[in-house]
Structures are given as structure tokens and as C-alpha cells.
Amino acid sequence: xxxxxxxxxxxxxxxxxxxxxxxxxxxxxxxxxxxxxxxxxxxxxxxxxxxxxxxxxxxxxxxxxxxxxxxxxxxxxxxxxxxxxxxxxxxx
Numbered sequence: 820x821x822x823x824x825x826x827x828x829x830x831x832x833x834x835x836x837x838x839x840x841x842x843x844x845x846x847x848x849x850x851x852x853x854x855x856x857x858x859x860x861x862x863x864x865x866x867x868x869x870x871x872x873x874x875x876x877x878x879x880x881x882x883x884x885x886x887x888x889x890x891x892x893x894x895x896x897x898x899x900x901x902x903x904x905x906x907x908x909x910x911x
Contacts, residue, residue, distance in 0.1 A: 829862060829905055833898045840897075841889045853884040860901045876904045 821839050826832035840858075847854045857880040864872050881896050883889075 829860070830898075830902055833860075833901065837890070837893050837898075840893065844883060844889060848883065848885055853882055855880050856883050857881070858897050858901070860905075862905075874905070876901045 821836045823832045823836075826835065844854070844856060858878045860876040862874055862876075864874060866872060878897050878900055881892065883892065
């Protein structure tokens, strides 16, 4: 689990959390050789009228082993899908 206490923008949190997530995945791969991973992103969003709303975004479950490039997996399967669902990628 990775918890955010400092980031305001989802894209900053997702970028900074990669190293912690990769560490957890690598530790699990060393122990089990292949694992299934999915992510869930919870966030509190402030609306234009200053009220807040909790939202969650899930990703697809993926099988990961030592041959997977974690940077590519994270970008393709975690960061980009969450930001698209959130509306955080301009032009998508």
C-alpha cells in the first residue's frame, strides 16, 4: 500500500509512487516468481463549489514476472489508465 500525504495532483503522486510499488513487486517476484497485480487509486477531489468528492479508480489485473519491464507496465497499465479515467491527461 502506498499512501499520499503531500501530493495535490494525481499525476505527481503516481509518478512518485512508482519506486515504492516497484520495490514491493520485485520483493514479491523474488519470493513467488509470478504474481498478479492490480491497483486501486482513491482520491478526494475538490469541486468548483468547494465541496469534496471521494472517487476510486481500478486497473486491470496483470500477471507480472521477472521478464516484465516494470516502468512500461506501470505507465501502460496503471498511470495512464488512472489518469484517463480521472480526466488528468489533456487531449484524451
